[in-house]
Structures are given as C-alpha cells and as structure tokens.
Amino acid sequence: MKINHTKFAILGLLTTGCHTGYSIKQMIDGSLNHFWKISYGQIYPTLKILVEEGLATVKETIQEGKPNKKEYRITNKGMEALQNWLRSPIEDIPFEKNEFILKLFFSRHEPETTAIVKLETYLERLQARYSTYSSIESMIVTSLSNEEDASYWLFTLDYGIRTTKAAMDWCRDTIQKLKEMGNAK
Structure with missing residues (x-):
C-alpha cells in the first residue's frame, strides 16, 4: 500500500x-x-x-x-x-526528476555553446536558490531560534544548501569541460 x-x-x-x-x-x-x-x-x-x-x-x-x-x-x-x-523505515532513496539533466543527456545533438548557455542559466537559478536558502537560514537563526523545531528546520535547510552548492560546483566543472571539448575540435 x-x-x-x-x-x-x-x-x-x-x-x-x-x-x-x-x-x-x-x-x-x-x-x-x-x-x-x-x-x-x-x-x-x-x-x-x-x-x-x-x-x-x-x-x-x-x-x-x-x-x-x-x-x-x-x-x-x-x-x-x-x-x-x-x-517507519524510509521506503527508498528518491531520485530526482530533472528536465535540465534529461536535456543535457541528449545534448550531443546541439552545439556545445548551446549546452554551455543552458548550464550558465541553470547555474544562475541554483545561485538564486542558494541565496534564498541562506536568507531562510539567517531568518531562522535570528528570529526563530527559540522554536522547538528550529534545529530540525536548520538540519533540512543544511541539506538543501549543501546539495545546491554541490550542483553549482558541478555546473562550473561541466561548463569548463564543455569549453575544453569545444577547443579540442
């Protein structure tokens, strides 16, 4: 069930x-x-x-x-x-449905420059998300630290901050690799 x-x-x-x-x-x-x-x-x-x-x-x-x-x-x-x-035990580790990653998977069929532009746009959105998470973290620490749930809110927020930072790092690395691929041709 x-x-x-x-x-x-x-x-x-x-x-x-x-x-x-x-x-x-x-x-x-x-x-x-x-x-x-x-x-x-x-x-x-x-x-x-x-x-x-x-x-x-x-x-x-x-x-x-x-x-x-x-x-x-x-x-x-x-x-x-x-x-x-x-x-109760966790049913399974969820997988992320990500339209951008799906498109990148098939990006061999477009110029590297187009994929790079998409990656740069994706990176900008991740940076905005990271900024939002940082603002939420500041709000919890300064205004809601007395709430019983505050520590747990910060734990889940930390997960979002870390995964977003990792995705930003991945974008930068992938952009660099695509640029190198383009220069190698």
Whole structure:
C-alpha cells in the first residue's frame, strides 16, 4: 500500500503552530516546498481526511463579513500516527526528476555553446536558490531560534544548501569541460 506522505506532512505542520489552511499554506511556501511539493489544492482535502480519520479536529469560528475560520488541531491519535510514520523505515532513496539533466543527456545533438548557455542559466537559478536558502537560514537563526523545531528546520535547510552548492560546483566543472571539448575540435 502506497503511503500518503502529504497527509503526514500536514499532520506535522499541525504540530508547528499552523492551525488554518492559510497558515499551513504559508509554512509550505516558506519551507516544505523546497523539498516536498504540496499544492494548495491538496491542503483542504487532506485536512478533511485527517478530521474524518480522527487524526485532527476542526473548530469553526464565525467571522463577520468574512468566511468562517476553520482551525485544525492534531489529536492524540494523530500524534500517534505521526510518530509511527516517523519511526517507519524510509521506503527508498528518491531520485530526482530533472528536465535540465534529461536535456543535457541528449545534448550531443546541439552545439556545445548551446549546452554551455543552458548550464550558465541553470547555474544562475541554483545561485538564486542558494541565496534564498541562506536568507531562510539567517531568518531562522535570528528570529526563530527559540522554536522547538528550529534545529530540525536548520538540519533540512543544511541539506538543501549543501546539495545546491554541490550542483553549482558541478555546473562550473561541466561548463569548463564543455569549453575544453569545444577547443579540442
């Protein structure tokens, strides 16, 4: 049976002080989407399932002139399910689907200069990502260091920083090799 990891991601977010669909979306946009994609359209259906399964509760507050506000809380059963999921073994090491790498694989069919331009563009995007991660790291260290989850947020962020730096180094090396190939012809 395939595990619905999004369900556990949202259960986990309920433990971080995110209690509304909006606050969950904000947290996803600022953190999880860097390593786990959850679309806005998945949040409310998943919250509904969590409530139906008794893993979360919902309290609706009437607001004047606005839609009713729904606040979700993880239940003891939900916490137990989250902890069981956390303790379960990792299914497998994920592989990255990367359109750029796929195109590079077949780049023999284009001039080296075209591949180099693509690599330089990819490197620029990686540098922007690296800068974003560095900004998030500064924000956590300066503003959120008292949060119970801060150390774990920094651990996952460090993974992103290191893998992005490795990809940037790879781009530079590959650009250099392609330039050498072009000069050898």
